[in-house]
Amino acid sequence: MWYYAARRVLLAIPIALGVTVICFCLVYLAPGDPVQTLLPPDATQADVAYLKKVYGFDKPIPVQYAKWLGRAVTGDLGTSIQTNQPVLREVLRALSHTLVLSIGAVLVAYPLALALGTLAAFTIGRPPDRLATAISVFGVSIPNYWLGIVLIIVFAVKLGALPVAGMGPNGSDSFDITRWAQFRYVILPVVTTACVPLGIIMRTTRSAVAEVLSQEFIQTLRAKGLRRGAVLRHAVRNALPQMLAVMGLQFGYLVGGSILTETIFTWPGTGLLLSKSILTRDIPMLQGAMLVLALCFVGINLAVDLLQTAVDPRIKRA
Amino acid sequence: MSLAQAIPDVATKAPLVQVRDLHVSFVSREETVRAVNGVSFDLMPGEVLCIIGESGSGKSVTMRALMRLLPRKRAVITGELRVGAHDMIALDERRLSEIRGSVVSMVFQEPMTALDPVYTVGRQITETILRHQRCGRRTAWARALEILQLVRIPSPERRLHAYPHELSGGLRQRALIAMALSCRPSLLLADEPTTALDATVQIQVLILLRKLQKEFGMGLIFVTHDLGVAAQIADRVAVMYAGQIVEEGSARDVLMQPRHPYTIGMLSSTVTAEARGRDIEAIAGSPPDMRVLMQGCSFAPRCRFSVAACSTTTPEPVAVGDRHSARCIRLPETFDPAAR
Ligand SMILES: Nc1ncnc2c1ncn2[C@@H]1O[C@H](COP(=O)(O)OP(=O)(O)OP(=O)(O)O)[C@@H](O)[C@H]1O
Ligand SMILES: [Mg+2]
Numbered sequence: 047m048w049y050y051a052a053r054r055v056l057l058a059i060p061i062a063l064g065v066t067v068i069c070f071c072l073v074y075l076a077p078g079d080p081v082q083t084l085l086p087p088d089a090t091q092a093d094v095a096y097l098k099k100v101y102g103f104d105k106p107i108p109v110q111y112a113k114w115l116g117r118a119v120t121g122d123l124g125t126s127i128q129t130n131q132p133v134l135r136e137v138l139r140a141l142s143h144t145l146v147l148s149i150g151a152v153l154v155a156y157p158l159a160l161a162l163g164t165l166a167a168f169t170i171g172r173p174p175d176r177l178a179t180a181i182s183v184f185g186v187s188i189p190n191y192w193l194g195i196v197l198i199i200v201f202a203v204k205l206g207a208l209p210v211a212g213m214g215p216n217g218s219d220s221f222d223i224t225r226w227a228q229f230r231y232v233i234l235p236v237v238t239t240a241c242v243p244l245g246i247i248m249r250t251t252r253s254a255v256a257e258v259l260s261q262e263f264i265q266t267l268r269a270k271g272l273r274r275g276a277v278l279r280h281a282v283r284n285a286l287p288q289m290l291a292v293m294g295l296q297f298g299y300l301v302g303g304s305i306l307t308e309t310i311f312t313w314p315g316t317g318l319l320l321s322k323s324i325l326t327r328d329i330p331m332l333q334g335a336m337l338v339l340a341l342c343f344v345g346i347n348l349a350v351d352l353l354q355t356a357v358d359p360r361i362k363r364a
Numbered sequence: 365m366s367l368a369q370a371i372p373d374v375a376t377k378a379p380l381v382q383v384r385d386l387h388v389s390f391v392s393r394e395e396t397v398r399a400v401n402g403v404s405f406d407l408m409p410g411e412v413l414c415i416i417g418e419s420g421s422g423k424s425v426t427m428r429a430l431m432r433l434l435p436r437k438r439a440v441i442t443g444e445l446r447v448g449a450h451d452m453i454a455l456d457e458r459r460l461s462e463i464r465g466s467v468v469s470m471v472f473q474e475p476m477t478a479l480d481p482v483y484t485v486g487r488q489i490t491e492t493i494l495r496h497q498r499c500g501r502r503t504a505w506a507r508a509l510e511i512l513q514l515v516r517i518p519s520p521e522r523r524l525h526a527y528p529h530e531l532s533g534g535l536r537q538r539a540l541i542a543m544a545l546s547c548r549p550s551l552l553l554a555d556e557p558t559t560a561l562d563a564t565v566q567i568q569v570l571i572l573l574r575k576l577q578k579e580f581g582m583g584l585i586f587v588t589h590d591l592g593v594a595a596q597i598a599d600r601v602a603v604m605y606a607g608q609i610v611e612e613g614s615a616r617d618v619l620m621q622p623r624h625p626y627t628i629g630m631l632s633s634t635v636t637a638e639a640r641g642r643d644i645e646a647i648a649g650s651p652p653d654m655r656v657l658m659q660g661c662s663f664a665p666r667c668r669f670s671v672a673a674c675s676t677t678t679p680e681p682v683a684v685g686d687r688h689s690a691r692c693i694r695l696p697e698t699f700d701p702a703a704r
Contacts, residue, residue, distance in 0.1 A: 119471040262477040268433055270492045270543060271465030280480050360481055
């Protein structure tokens with residue numbers, strides 16, 4: 047087991063390296079000149095050349111990559127062209143805000159999705175299944191931004207029960223979720239964010255558990271006198287690896303942030319950061335943000351992989 | 365005291381299993397499949413009954429009906445089903461689950477798919493024991509080990525901690541048998557338990573089953589395609605065709621003096637040749653479509669003895685000897701002394 051885990055971790059390193067190459071190069075595939083946006087329209091060619099030299103854009107791309115990577119491994123992702131702040135700090139701050147939403151969404155959506163999906167699988171074609179399926183279709187197909195706006199109108203504007211947007215009176219930097227006064231700000235964006243993973247995971251759970259329930263060994267379990275609850279435990283345990291995979295994937299997407307949700311709720315997370323740096327051609331920021339998010343994704347996948355191995359004896363551990 | 369002594373003697377004449385006029389149909393919006401059409405038989409404690417018949421003749425459905433394992437909504441069951449003192453039709457799901465695994469157990473055909481792949485063999489056996497017997501984990505584990513020794517699984521301690529995919533087909537089937545026997549049931553249902561195994565393993569498992577059945581004084585209903593197997597282990601044989609038992613009697617009577625044309629046809633393809641291991645496929649024609657309601661004898665279209673009356677009268681079981689009966693209106697003609 048430990049040997050296997052160590053091997054998986056080592057295997058993740060080349061993947062991470064590949065990720066850095068892609069993050070670095072993708073930015074150069076897009077049209078537009080980063081320096082142009084910093085300068086007034088009437089800037090001279092000499093000004094442009096000077097700025098390019100300052101930011102290192104005048105070197106060939108492989109050289110730029112090597113330099114960038116060399117600094118990246120030490121934790122230095124450069125400085126934002128727009129704000130002049132260290133990229134890593136900005137990215138981590140945005141990430142921490144998004145994590146509040148994504149972990150909140152996970153806590154809301156995952157248990158609910160697992161419970162409803164399992165219930166649906168056990169009652170296929172009957173009312174509980176119909177209801178659960180309806181909820182899941184609703185979750186997947188309702189557009190985020192629409193739901194967010196409706197929630198704001200109902201709970202913030204009409205009822206006045208919850209704040210409209212933002213991260214509380216003290217702003218994003220001193221956000222403290224353990225305080226009710228600030229916790230209130232989390233509720234609506236978390237509900238909005240939880241919707242899609244709720245639907246997707248419920249659907250996956252339903253089909254995975256139903257698939258297990260149709261397998262032959264379920265007959266054996268019933269034939270040896272197990273009650274519904276015990277049979278259910280076997281079914282869920284068998285469907286677990288598949289469910290873990292989807293849950294990990296969904297969490298990965300959540301960590302990437304949602305531009306729409308974060309815009310509606312003025313929540314300064316990764317989605318907003320990414321869109322801002324794309325619009326302003328803030329290349330160091332864009333590269334840094336993509337790299338950090340991609341590494342998160344690799345890490346989450348690795349964790350899922352190890353968890354799957356831990357729960358499924360059929361996966362070879364050698 | 366061994367369990368064999370605890371089981372009342374065969375001579376006391378209370379049947380362990382009583383099936384009367386069992387009908388099972390699968391109802392869906394599009395069609396109704398009449399899988400079992402009036403099956404009746406008795407099984408005495410400690411007896412071995414072999415059910416033989418073509419694919420689709422309703423053998424498995426009969427077995428599952430006996431344990432009430434068929435889907436409640438889709439499968440309509442009528443008739444009488446008794447196991448010991450239990451009326452299997454009247455019991456609710458909770459009481460049924462108490463009987464399953466403790467009074468009646470089942471061994472399935474496919475050892476590869478009949479075990480839960482993510483639990484160890486030991487967990488699956490102790491789970492059964494803990495479900496039905498009042499004992500702690502340690503005791504259950506010790507009993508599981510004991511039962512693995514009983515079914516002759518080599519290095520049983522190690523096998524308790526193994527996952528199903530780590531065992532060969534033969535060992536898995538032994539593990540399944542161990543699981544089925546772990547609470548000492550008085551009736552074991554075995555639905556083609558050796559079909560999926562290769563020949564040498566088949567014989568070993570068969571001998572083992574027979575031995576354990578004797579040791580435990582257990583009733584055994586054994587479904588098979590293989591006449592050789594039936595001849596080897598059965599006390600009684602029931603031949604099924606199109607959801608009915610067309611002939612039933614002691615193994616000797618049915619296999620040596622068959623009276624129903626279907627049994628005769630089935631045996632004639634086997635008796636002369638090297639008897640073992642042949643499938644029952646040599647009769648011309650194909651079995652009837654179970655979705656349409658049959659008039660008369662369902663074997664008539666394929667029967668060489670059939671006359672006009674066969675397709676209008678539904679034959680009832682007729683006694684042709686001591687505890688030997690056949691469903692055929694042409695019985696006098698089917699008596700063929702040359703066949704003995
Ligand atoms: N769950 C079900 N729903 C609908 N029809 C079924 C179901 N189970 C069995 N049947 C039908 O009942 C009939 C009898 O099936 P059964 O499995 O008892 O045959 P069998 O004698 O065991 O055959 P085999 O030797 O191939 O195992 C078949 O026509 C089959 O299609
Ligand atoms: Mg069958």
